[in-house]
Amino acid sequence: MRCTQCDGADLEPGFIEDNGEASQGYGRWIPGPLERGIFGGARRMGKPRWIIDAFRCTRCSHLELFVRPKD
Template sequence: MDLRCTHCGEEGLEPGFIMDSGENSRGFARWVEGALERGIFGGAKLMGRPKWEIDAYRCRYCHHLELFAARPS
């Protein structure tokens, strides 16, 4: 699949991922459905909310990032 940058219009986006190195992380970021709600200790409320893996692409020309919520995690 050859994707086109929505910022500059060039073809040839490089695949990559958004790293998450926080406490208890899995090493990659996920998209969570709904607005951010914080729990009693300040962390995001995640229980029962759908989570999707993020596919990330970087334009080789303008370095713009394109993110897609590709599949449930």
């Protein structure tokens, strides 16, 4: 993989932390537009969730984000 900003070849793996209430400690991506429920939170029921993998370019610090199905 290469950085899409500076074409650097050294991408450091990491992840996006989610430390909200009842979180599992990592960020997730959900397809479709954001829909809010009656209490203002995001409606997620029945939608697939994808784990976000993040890679930081060590040259310019740009983040590249990719998703993968939850294991």
